[in-house]
């Protein structure tokens with residue numbers, strides 16, 4: 021029998037370009053806080069960081085992507101974009117398989133995409149945030165959803181993989197709006213997606229709205245529950261959800277920076293816990309289980325998701341049904 025081919029381990033070398041190229045001021049955004057970096061990255065600095073990062077990856081048989089995140093990369097001057105691409109291309113390491121970047125939908129055009137294709141950009145992630153033009157306008161995004169649709173089609177027509185990012189709980193958005201955004205994103209055929217709950221950050225217009233009582237962020241439980249619904253929808257359509265929740269870097273978590281909102285350092289993990297809780301609970305109810313052991317075979321990577329943060333799922337089933345979760349390694 022042929023042996024199953026092992027998938028190569030993937031690595032990302034993240035390079036953050038805070039607010040560079042962005043002439044907008046979305047109400048929720050304090051880009052420097054989100055990326056966790058205070059200084060802008062130059063192509064020379066990018067090279068140094070790539071070299072340093074590469075030296076830490078000892079695995080000879082892996083797949084490495086260089087990722088320009090954090091701002092609106094394709095809003096940079098075309099020549100500067102080229103210099104960033106050249107910085108990445110100057111590494112002859114065969115493990116580097118391509119570049120990925122994040123940008124705004126209205127910074128996508130033929131010239132930008134031609135250059136991306138020339139340098140082997142594999143994936144472009146667009147910040148969609150919402151599919152409702154009313155919500156986009158209230159949040160001062162500066163583009164409509166039609167622009168997202170156009171950019172998504174253009175990216176795919178260049179043979180570049182599409183990634184889409186959405187937010188939940190934005191100013192003026194409802195649960196129905198967020199679910200509709202997820203469904204419209206699915207319709208655009210991305211290979212991957214990210215889900216970010218809206219946080220109220222210091223020094224943003226959203227913080228003013230919050231203080232004036234005009235905006236109420238989602239509660240943590242509400243955000244977890246809504247993210248679960250959206251995550252399940254994406255997965256049901258074969259879309260790889262590569263992040264749920266903002267990266268909890270030191271700067272984001274610095275004293276007083278998060279004014280309000282559903283922040284948790286392991287937000288994505290809470291959502292995964294909830295998915296398992298609901299699945300197991302549906303099974304317990306359908307089989308009428310009570311006061312018994314419930315055996316689950318799971319690989320080590322899933323164990324903590326099943327048990328829940330600090331054993332929360334284990335406790336939940338014990339208290340509610342007298343059911344004891346017993347994990348068997350497979």
Ligand code: SF4
Pocket residue numbers: 039042043044045046049050051090091092124147
């Ligand atoms: S476009 Fe992106 S970087 Fe610019 S203000 Fe909006 S969220 Fe921040």
